Amino acid sequence: MNYDAPLVSGRLLRRYKRFLADIQLDDGREVTAHCPNTGSMKHCADPDSRVWLWDSNNPKRKYQLTWEWVEVDDQYRACVNTARANALVAEALEAQRIPELAGNYQIKREPKVADGRLDFLLEEDGEARVYIEVKSVTLLSESESGLGRFPDAVTERGLKHLRRLQALKEQGYRAVLLFCVPHEGIERVQAAAAIDPVYARALDEVAAAGVEVLAYRVSFSEWGMQLDRAIPVLLNAPVAD
The missing domain is CATH 3.40.1350.60 (Trna Endonuclease; Chain: A, domain 1)
Incomplete structure (x- = not known):
């Protein structure tokens, strides 16, 4: 499966309320993204982890960005969108x-x-x-x-x-x-x-x-x-x- 554009990268600030994540993008902006994962995300939601987001480019969505990938242990990519x-x-x-x-x-x-x-x-x-x-x-x-x-x-x-x-x-x-x-x-x-x-x-x-x-x-x-x-x-x- 391919995304319709390269993913947007940043650093995880925190995941909360199961479905939300605050992220600082590489350009310095802080955004709230949808977290499409109902699990504990053990070892996949550590603050300051590098993350990648899919941009829906849909201004009507409450959360335009969706959290897709995370870098685990500073070396392994993992997809958290179940x-x-x-x-x-x-x-x-x-x-x-x-x-x-x-x-x-x-x-x-x-x-x-x-x-x-x-x-x-x-x-x-x-x-x-x-x-x-x-x-x-x-x-x-x-x-x-x-x-x-x-x-x-x-x-x-x-x-x-x-x-x-x-x-x-x-x-x-x-x-x-x-x-x-x-x-x-x-x-x-x-x-x-x-x-x-x-x-x-x-x-x-x-x-x-x-x-x-x-x-x-x-x-x-x-x-x-x-x-x-x-x-x-x-x-x-x-x-x-």
Whole structure:
């Protein structure tokens, strides 16, 4: 996915009320931007971090700028706009850049299931074949180099998604949890058992039941991002960090 213009850069002053961030742009102006991330943003919202914003160029918007990227540990770009994960995966599915999910499929977004929705359904000749739930991973471990963890806060919603995938697998469908990793410092993914042990146990359980668990890294450029390559997923997460 490409932005319609280069992103605007600056330094983070503070994130607050979950959806707002005050930023000092490189030209010295201080602005308030929309923060499209409901998580804790652990290690991704440190004051004085370099950040990049998308300018909607829409004066009717209350917050014309949207926070997109942050520089973590002064070296790794990470995308904090969680909505971008689904866009990146959709683009990769359409281009058949995910070998495990390549095929003559029709792609449907937000399919209904028994008790809610998931992110994608792949159909073949009008028949449901593969259900996919996407999660964005931006939490870099402090203790283990290159290790990304999910979630960054307790997630009852994420747990429900795991159980939906497990139920669909038991009904005979392929069910896939896809970790989208828009973080240059993450080379492998593991559940954050220290943050949400219930989710970590459930991930092991659904994987053992046949739910496929994949992770793909994202590459960055001046104009955008692209789902790039598969990276390992480590199960049986220990309590760490």
